[in-house]
Amino acid sequence: MKAYDEDDGNDEHDTKGADGDADSGTGSGTGTGARIPLPRASVEDGGRALPEPAPVALEHQVLTSLLGAWALAACSAQEAAAVEEHLGECDACAEEALRLREAVTLLQRPESLDLDPALRTRVLDGCLERRPPRIPVPEWAAPYDAETARLDALLQDFGDAEWHAPVRLRWYEDDGAASRRTTVAGVIAHLLTVDGTVAAALGLDDPLGDIAAPGQAPAARTEAYWRASHCPPTRAERASWRRQTHDIVRTVAFTGDAGGMPVPYGGLELPLRDAMLDRAFECWVHAEDIAEAVDYPYNPPSARHLNGMIDLAARMLPGVLATRRRAGLAAPGDRPHLVAAGEPGRSLRLEIEGSGGGEWLIPLDSPGAVGSSDHEVAHVALDGVEFCRLAAGHVPPAEAAAGQVGDRDAIRDVLFAAAALSRM
Template identity: 85%
Template sequence: MKAYDENDGNGENGEEDDGTGAAAGSGTGSAGAGVGGGGGVPGAPGAARIPLPRASVEDGGRTLPEVAAVALEHQVLTSLLGAWALAACSAQEAAAVEEHLGECDACAEEALRLREAVTLLQRPESLDLDPALRTRVLDGCLERRPPRIPVPRWAAPYDAETARLDALLQDFGDAEWHAPVRLRWFEADSEASRRTTVAGVIAHLLTVDGTVAVSLGLADPLGDITTPSRAPAARTEAYWRASHRPPTRAVRAPWRAQSHGIVRTASFTGETGGMPVPYGDFELPLRDAMLDRAFECWVHAEDIADAVDYPYAPPSARHLNSMIDLAARLLPGALAARRRAGLAAPGGRPHLVTAGEPGRSLRLEIEGSGGGEWLIPLDSPGAVGSADHEVAHVALDGVEFCRLAAGHVPPAEAAAGQVGDREAIRDVLFAAAGLSRM
């Protein structure tokens, strides 16, 4: 027994349905049976028929019906301009207003003014998710069910920054992947740069992150490619030269897989993160290397976002503070290296002390997100910063300081509040820019 019309919407005599539910030429009898005949046996003559769903005009190939403008007086049309600007008129009223605007200059000018006012009232909202949303969701999940093997606190910034960059990349087309990017850094107190593409930047991150991966016992992304040293620039240049063609979107998958592997493996090392990671002519403990990689991931994500004209927010305050702290801890060694190279002044009143003792210091005050204060020893990396031996005070915004440390802001142009020994301040600002590299 069937509960539908076996003629599939056609008339009972094979005539086509005209879209109104009754067969053409069948009169009203069939329709009447369907509406008021209830109680018939399904499938029997005269039984009630279940109508097929109607198709919208927009879904078919037929053209939309034209909306005829209604005849309205000038005063009524003028009163409708506000509703028309807000798209609140009916189709007939909108057609009448638009026809009138082609004939009345005064109303056309008023309509234009109202439309411009509406655009000011309707502020466009960003479709991007709140950068802090991921952290809040993860914190909420972990409160309910702590992980069996948690990600160490020092690895969390790298985990977050690689995830943010991957989210930026996921919708890129070929044009975006080949958009030109200029990598910038400071070298011997002068600006240096290298031209590449978005895909080339991801290849750079892949190869330099590979130094951490190799230290953790993971595969080296360079494979059989030989390099003169483990320095980041040497590894990157070797990878670029060995590529048969410029990197494409295909580089995203191995970079993301490697970042997942680094975080996963680092989680098994425990909370100390003291394993050394060599960078060629220097090395960092694993916990600092992970912060260094998080910092570079954010900096190059901004480079990519600038290349495709897309906004990109700084890291969360907690992670930004950890990155600034790493740079502050590296500054004494950078100052000593500059002094050995003859680039830094020895100081007008050096206060030479043995390692572990207080010495001449600069107070580095970081304002805004991720801010804090650090006392930077000036005369020896082994000395301890001391407020009693403070000779200068520098205040900088947190993001501005990070861009200085990334080589994106010239030291002479750093917007800093400066008090005290000018030579010491200059040396610290140039040492901060000298922390950058390709």
């Protein structure tokens, strides 16, 4: 019984404690539970419109300083309201605001902001024209130095896909178009092997090594190199070609006046200064082939270098004419006769317009004859780049955009002889 009474007392004490806790939890003597307040009502809930921002009171000087930000839509709502209210009252500020708004429209370019794809080429061309040479390169070697540097810059960012992009080498042979399919890497291998003729003449290593190439003609050298490769050319060709071009430029820079050194081209032999121009010309032509294959813009050489390339082609034309005449591919003329070396003979005036332009009198009857305006029988006018592409075999002679006056046979012979200068 005593234990029961103690339990009753404990129960009563616990009940009071519970009541006390409840009272202290509510903070009032009512004994009701806690209530969570409802969210505050918004003006959107009542369907009423939001209040317009009230204009702030600003001085005239401050409002004037805000006109530029207002024209650019960079003001806060209150500032914009203050400016617009002020514009209805101040004619001077209204005129200034209109002028600023018109100026802002000029800042919005409708065209794309992407970089011009030709920008890199223009910057590179400008750098190549202005940079001081690292070593004193002879004038006749400068075109080769510049064109190999331009091509190397084009190749710099190529990935595997670009290196294996198909390229078709084109030239003219036996009065007909010829071509050879290869890749970008194959073109660089081609330049490596043909430049090797110059390297070998300078006493440098020949990239062919022990590979036999019949006659050492440029095309034969390339075909032999391709056949000897265990796999198709890859981007690794660039390192060999680049190293060889640097060695050639460095060597000619320290050989003194060696421009007359003979360089064999199979059945043809050129002095070193002309061989370097020829290699510069082919480097540019094949760089254009590569750029076309990867859909990249590529500019012609500088006017000074282009003029040298055209001059070389013009000087080679009489010899090509004689070769074609012996092969029955050129007309002998109305009164065929040989002209003694150094004597004037029938001539064609070759006028090159545009970049690298000039005029050349091409003797028609003999390679040793001298062009003479007194014996001029025809006149042909061509754009400089067009003439070079004709000489590269990229433009058919019959389609060359030329202004022609005079002996039609002589004109045809010279245009076809120019195309015959091309090779793989």
